[in-house]
Amino acid sequence: xPSDPAAWRRDFPALDVxxxxxxxxxxxxxxxxxxxxxxxxxxxxxxxHAAGNVHRGVHALSEAATEAFDHARATIAAFxxxxxxxxxxxxxxxxxxxxxxxxxGRAHVGAGDAVIVSALEHHSNLVPWQVLCADRGAxxxxxxxxxxxxxxxxxxxxxxxxxxxxxxxxxxSNVVGTIAPIAELARLAHAVGAVLLVDGAQAIAHxxxxxxxxxxxxxxxxxxxxxxxxxTGVLWGRRELLxxxxxxxxxxxxxxxxxxxxxxxxxPPHRFEAGTPDIAGVxxxxxxxxxxxxxxxxxxxxxxxxxxRRLRDTLAAIEGVRIVGDPEAAVVAxxxxxxHPHDVATIVDREGVAIRSGHHCAxxxxxxxxxxxxxxxxxxxxxxxxxxxxxxxxLSRVRQVLR
Amino acid sequence: MSDLDQLYQAVIVDHDRSPRNAGxxxxxxxxxxxxxxxxxxxxxxxxxxxxxxxRAVAFEGRGCALSRAAASILTTMVVGRDLAxxxxxxxxxxxxxxxxxxxxxxxxxxxxxxxxxRRFPSRRACALLAPKALDVAIGHLVTLDTCT
Numbered sequence: 001x002p003s004d005p006a007a008w009r010r011d012f013p014a015l016d017v018x019x020x021x022x023x024x025x026x027x028x029x030x031x032x033x034x035x036x037x038x039x040x041x042x043x044x045x046x047x048x049h050a051a052g053n054v055h056r057g058v059h060a061l062s063e064a065a066t067e068a069f070d071h072a073r074a075t076i077a078a079f080x081x082x083x084x085x086x087x088x089x090x091x092x093x094x095x096x097x098x099x100x101x102x103x104x105g106r107a108h109v110g111a112g113d114a115v116i117v118s119a120l121e122h123h124s125n126l127v128p129w130q131v132l133c134a135d136r137g138a139x140x141x142x143x144x145x146x147x148x149x150x151x152x153x154x155x156x157x158x159x160x161x162x163x164x165x166x167x168x169x170x171x172x173s174n175v176v177g178t179i180a181p182i183a184e185l186a187r188l189a190h191a192v193g194a195v196l197l198v199d200g201a202q203a204i205a206h207x208x209x210x211x212x213x214x215x216x217x218x219x220x221x222x223x224x225x226x227x228x229x230x231x232t233g234v235l236w237g238r239r240e241l242l243x244x245x246x247x248x249x250x251x252x253x254x255x256x257x258x259x260x261x262x263x264x265x266x267x268p269p270h271r272f273e274a275g276t277p278d279i280a281g282v283x284x285x286x287x288x289x290x291x292x293x294x295x296x297x298x299x300x301x302x303x304x305x306x307x308x309r310r311l312r313d314t315l316a317a318i319e320g321v322r323i324v325g326d327p328e329a330a331v332v333a334x335x336x337x338x339x340h341p342h343d344v345a346t347i348v349d350r351e352g353v354a355i356r357s358g359h360h361c362a363x364x365x366x367x368x369x370x371x372x373x374x375x376x377x378x379x380x381x382x383x384x385x386x387x388x389x390x391x392x393x394x395l396s397r398v399r400q401v402l403r
Numbered sequence: 404m405s406d407l408d409q410l411y412q413a414v415i416v417d418h419d420r421s422p423r424n425a426g427x428x429x430x431x432x433x434x435x436x437x438x439x440x441x442x443x444x445x446x447x448x449x450x451x452x453x454x455x456x457x458r459a460v461a462f463e464g465r466g467c468a469l470s471r472a473a474a475s476i477l478t479t480m481v482v483g484r485d486l487a488x489x490x491x492x493x494x495x496x497x498x499x500x501x502x503x504x505x506x507x508x509x510x511x512x513x514x515x516x517x518x519x520x521r522r523f524p525s526r527r528a529c530a531l532l533a534p535k536a537l538d539v540a541i542g543h544l545v546t547l548d549t550c551t
Contacts, residue, residue, distance in 0.1 A: 342469075343468045350405075
């Protein structure tokens with residue numbers, strides 16, 4: 001079982017690319033992760049050896065695709081501790097959350113009801129609830145975030161009452177890098193009869209996820225941040241909730257028998273999977289999880305925790321750099337005095353260092369911290385001390401360029 | 404000169420650090436705020452236009468060096484010009500920034516400093532935010548907020 005970052009790195013051909021003549025320091029995995037060879041080969045193999053559609057044909061190519069596709073769903077379910085029929089395949093976290101807002105939300109949120117989100121949410125875990133609440137005459141309540149970037153539990157508790165139908169929070173913030181106490185939030189939500197949806201887009205690649213232990217009702221994540229292709233995502237939902245939910249998108253694949261005037265819908269998860277899925281992407285996601293399962297997860301967690309401390313300490317030691325909040329894992333967002341994050345990102349890119357700049361689809365959170373934008377460095381298991389040193393060296397260029 | 408030094412030429416850094424005509428105009432007749440939803444940058448242009456000619460201008464900008472410098476430089480070039488001339492200037496600047504290579508047309512003045520942005524396609528939108536605000540402002544007598 002490889003437990004050596006150098007061995008993990010060799011699985012990522014994208015790391016060999018030279019950027020503006022420099023070694024690539026890829027510090028933008030929170031946007032999207034790089035893909036290991038195992039995933040790339042699995043995707044290619046779909047088109048060379050299993051190019052049929054799934055769940056439709058009786059011929060060999062279709063059967064091969066179906067088998068690999070169903071195997072991927074089982075792999076995903078096992079990875080998060082859920083059952084196979086609780087894993088709905090979507091095109092990403094955004095679609096997974098929209099699915100819940102449209103299907104569960106329209107069935108359960110009515111006039112006078114309320115939905116709670118936190119002040120640190122990504123737009124994809126905010127706007128669907130804004131739209132749902134506006135549509136249903138419900139109220140959207142915002143749970144406050146403290147100066148460290150953590151959801152204030154007392155503030156959230158104060159918003160909870162019998163009118164709240166759903167609480168939606170991010171497991172690991174994509175900006176401030178804080179981890180929400182999901183099990184505790186689940187207890188608080190359930191105590192008033194609300195369900196808890198967790199946006200796991202960032203957490204899925206960094207924290208061990210066991211949906212049963214977390215106690216949440218919905219868990220959404222994307223494949224592309226978990227070393228899989230873009231265009232894949234997962235909504236895990238508790239079986240009894242999914243079973244009672246109406247379809248969202250309709251069409252082929254999600255129906256049982258169809259007549260001209262009516263159709264019967266299939267059981268979950270197929271009820272929520274209208275149309276041909278991203279077959280190669282889903283199989284790629286299964287391959288990503290399979291690849292990850294062969295690595296030493298404890299060693300990965302220790303490596304990432306050490307790198308994160310080093311990233312924080314390195315940035316904190318640079319004059320004029322200010323870290324946003326008090327990040328706990330995976331990401332560190334920061335500002336540089338007298339330099340806009342876009343200019344910072346452009347300048348370090350020319351040194352081969354890839355970071356994100358802007359509001360990272362979390363504009364209200366930036367407003368909460370009194371800034372319009374930030375730069376963000378984020379980690380994955382393939383990062384090394386050298387990447388962090390490259391960032392620090394590149395940041396020293398900022399003052400030279402913007403002299 | 405490196406790509407980066409091309410991009411952040413002294414003229415651009417100077418206008419970012421010491422913007423001209425920054426602030427608001429009490430007697431503005433035309434006004435527009437334009438933002439780039441992808442990055443959150445915002446530029447507000449205010450103009451006093453009399454008889455079809457710009458008499459005064461001010462801007463407020465929140466954003467990167469490129470977007471602020473473009474706004475600042477533009478404000479130094481519009482007073483005394485009529486609306487047709489401003490539209491021509493904006494169009495010429497956009498054509499230049501979206502181009503590949505070659506010298507800047509003489510009438511672009513200090514905006515020629517944006518030659519380097521042609522090597523940074525993802526940053527073109529930063530340079531073009533201010534001209535967009537100017538274009539929207541001269542087309543509208545009333546306050547108008549819009550997204551690019």
